[in-house]
Amino acid sequence: MKRRQFITGAAGAVAAASTVFSPLTIARNKKFKLDMVTSWPTSLDTLFGTAQYIGRSIEAATDGDVEVEVFPAGAQVGGLEVFDSxxxxxxxxxxxASYYYIGKDPAHAFFTTMPFGLTGNQQNGWLLAxxxxDLWNELNAPSNLIAFTAGNTGGQTGGWFNKEINSPEDLKGLKMRFPGVGGQIMGRAGVNIQNLPGGQVYFALDRGVIDAADWVSPYDDEILQLQKAAKYYYMPSWAEPGPTLGLYLNNDIFKDLPKDIREMIPVVAHAANDRMFAQYTAKNGPALKRLIAGGAEVRTFPSDVLDLLNKYNNEIQQEHVEKNAIxxxxxxxxxxxxxxxxxxxxVSSYNYLRYINGDLK
Known part of the structure; x- marks a missing residue:
């Protein structure tokens, strides 16, 4: 059998970017099967496709010594049961997405996204550099988990609503799918929050079980046909300005793997993170045009709504800080x-975009 040895230095940086590895023939006497469960339906080809990409890349990088079977949400476990499984x-x-598990510890939210927090590029910078x-895996250790950054959607949207939001009063009484700390904030604003996996969002919105839904961004929202269930498409995503996803591994299983495989897995995960970010950047613009052509009405949250949500965000952050050491x-x-x-x-990218949009005087 074959065993890989990591390439170091400048050549290793190239390998990390391309997920191309140089296998060296060294004896091995064991093969490994690492099944992967996910939170994504197969229809979401960028989310589920990234999990499949990770599986294929691990198999290729180990010359087939590691076999990975990737399961969509519901095939083995529910979309929100991945962490425990x-x-x-x-x-x-x-x-x-780590923020699905804030019921275990609210600190899990940091490793997907924080409201009024980091953009996609900034989130990548924090996690990877x-x-x-490291903080994520300090949090994960008591759960016998290790995780690596493995997907970034870029900035998302404020969600789909079946009525206009013209003031904070319009939020009160809404039933909305909204995960993470953003859901806690909306709850404080009077919204009834439900945390649903992606495969259930359209049906809940279409049948009136919920009145509004936050999902991802135009490309995935179009796949789920959310534009057929609600009319108003609100921006910006104050709650999810740059979410990242995670590849979780059982730490006992991970530690039992040979060193070269343990070192290869985060490289594959990080490459998948960059790949997903690029895919959403390329896909969302054309998808938004199609949604608008199909009748979706893009709206911007009023400033008093955003101000109130930001106020609640600051309150919730302080409450968690005071109660929770990690x-x-x-x-x-x-x-x-x-x-x-x-x-x-x-002073760099923000001012550049202001100039491009004609707002820099």
Whole structure:
């Protein structure tokens, strides 16, 4: 059999970007099967497709010494049951969004997205170069998990609504699908929150079980046909400005793998993260044009609505900091990174976009 040895230095950087590895023939006496459960239906070809890409890349990089079978949501476990299934060892790997599991600890939200927080580029910077991934795995350790950044959707949207939102009063009494801390904030604004996996969102919205739904962005929303269930498409995504997804592994299983495979898996995950970010960047613009042509009405949240939601966000953040030591530790480090990175992006990319849009005087 064959066994890989990582390429280091400049050549290793190229390998990491392309997920092309150089196999060396070294004896091995064992093969591995690492099944992966996910939170995604097969119809969402960018989300589920990224999980499949990770599986294929692991198989290719190990010359088939690792076999990966990837399951969509519902095939083995429910879309919101991935964390527990991998933690228990029932499955070796899972591809999911960490903020689905804030009921276990609200700190899990940081590793997908925080309201009024980091953009996609900034979130990648924090997780991959700013210490975020290390903090994530400090949080994961008691659950016998290790996770790697493995997908970034870029900025999402404010969601689909079946009525206009002209003031904070219009939020009260709405039934809405909204995960993460964003859902907690909306709840404080009077919204009745439901946390549904992607495959159930259209039917719940179409049948009136919910009045509004936050999902991803134009490309995936079009696949789920949410534009047929609600008319008003609100921007911006104050709650999900740059969400990342995670590849979770059962830590006992991970530690039992040979060293070269353990070192290869995060490289594949990080390459998948970049790949997904590029895919959504390319796909969302054309999809938005199609949605508008089909009758979707793009609206912007009024500033008083955003101001109120931001006020509730600050309150909730402070409450978690005061009650939860690991949350406080992550929040302090994350806030420092956010402030530092914004000192640059505010004068660079932000001002560039303001000029392109004619807003820079």
């Amino acid at each position: 991998v933690s228990s060892g029932a499955f070796a790997m899972g591809h999911t 700013g210490g975020g991934e 949350y406080a530790k992550i929040h302090k480090q994350w806030t420092g990174f956010r402030d530092d990175v914004r000192s640059w992006t505010d």
